[in-house]
Amino acid sequence: MQDLASKRIVLGLTGGIACYKSAELLRRMQDQGATVDVVMTDAARQFITPVTMQALSGRPVYAEAWDARVPNNMAHIELTRGAAAVLVAPASADFLAKLAHGMADDLLSTLCLARACPLLVAPAMNREMWANPAVQRNVAQLRADGVAVLGPGTGSQACGETGDGRMLEPHELLEDLVAFFQPKVLAGRRVLLTAGPTAEPIDPVRVLSNRSSGKMGYALARAAREAGAEVTLVSGPTALPAPRGVAVLPVGTAHQMRDAVMANVRDADLFIAVAAVADWRARNASTQKLKKTADSGPPVLEFEANPDILAEVAALPDGPWCVGFAAETENLDAYAEAKRRRKRLPLLVGNLAQAAMEADATELVLYDDAGRHALPAMAKLDAARRLIAEIADRMERA
C-alpha cells in the first residue's frame, strides 16, 4: 500500500541551498501516493525555479499572496483546507523566526498561520546559525506550539563547514512524514526487538548461519517507532539500513545477542523476538583458519546448545510483554501453539518459513489465549504495522 495514499500535502520551500533536495522529496512523496501543492517564498525562488516544481508536481506552484488562479483569491486559506499537512522543507532560520512569532508577511507564512492541519518543518542552515540561541529559542517555541521539527541532520554542509543544521535527506524526510501519520498506539512505551540471523563461528573466517534477511524484524522496529515507541533493535548480520530513530545494536553470535538483550531488557515494556537465533553453536570452533590437507578429511563439528533468549526474557519476574515468532515449514498451528505454551508467551506470531524468509510480503497467523487469528497476506511493513496495532491492543487489555 502507498503510505501517503489520498493525502494532499502542501510543500513549502523557503530560501536555502537545500531547495535542490526538495525536488527529489516531492517525487518521493508522489511515489507514496501524495498529491503535492508547492508554495515558494521569494528567497526559495533564488535557489530553484517554480518551473521545476510545477513540472514535477503537475500542479500550479504558488508564490504570491494575491493569486487570481484561486477563485476567491484567498490562496492562504484555500490551499490548506482539506490538506493532510503542511511540510516546510527547507525551513530557513528566518522562516522559523517568523513562524515562532506568528508573522504573516508572505503567502507561505500567512498560510501556516491560517492552516487547519498539522505543520512540519525541516530546518536547513549553517551549523553556527542552528546553534544560535535565538534559533534554538524559536525552535523550542515551535515545538511547544505543536509543530513537528524534522531533523536537522549532521554532516558536511554546502558552505564547507561540518556540523548540525543540514536538511535531512529526501528519503529520511519521507520516512518521518509517513511516521507522522501513523497512529501513536505505543506512545511512551519502550520496545526491544531482536532481528536477523545469528552467525556462529566455525573458525575465524567461517560461520554457521541461516537465511533470515532481517526484513520482518526491521519492519517491526520501524512500525514500533512510527507508533511512538522508543525502540532498541538487537540485530544479527543483515544488509538492511537502520530504521530512522531506532537504536541498532549489531551482534554476531547468539551469546552476543543474549548479552545485548539482557543489558537492555530492564527498561523494556515490550520484547519482540524476531531473530532466527541459531539453536546450536560449534563447541570446538577453531581459533585458526581450518586448512585442507591431503591426509585429514573434512573437519568434524561438535555442537552445543545456545541460550534461548526469548524463553529467558519471558521467565523474568516483572519482565516485558513478550512476543515470539515461529517460522515453520509444516504443521504451523501445532508447532506454533506448542512453542507459545512452552515459552509462556501471551502472543506468538507464526508464518510458513520458505515463503517468508527473504520475501517482501508475508502471511502471518497470531496465536494467543483466545486461539488462532490469521491475517491476510501483506507487504512486510504493512504486516508489521498491523501487528503493532494487534500487540498494542492486547497490552492495553492485559
Ligand code: CTP
Ligand atoms: N528464539 C530465541 N532464542 C533462541 C531461539 C529462538 O530468542 N535461542 C526466539 C526466536 O526469536 C523466535 C522464537 O524464539 O521468536 C522461535 O522459537 P524456537 O522454538 O527457538 O524456534 P525454532 O528454533 O524454529 O524451534 P524448533 O527447532 O523447535 O522449530
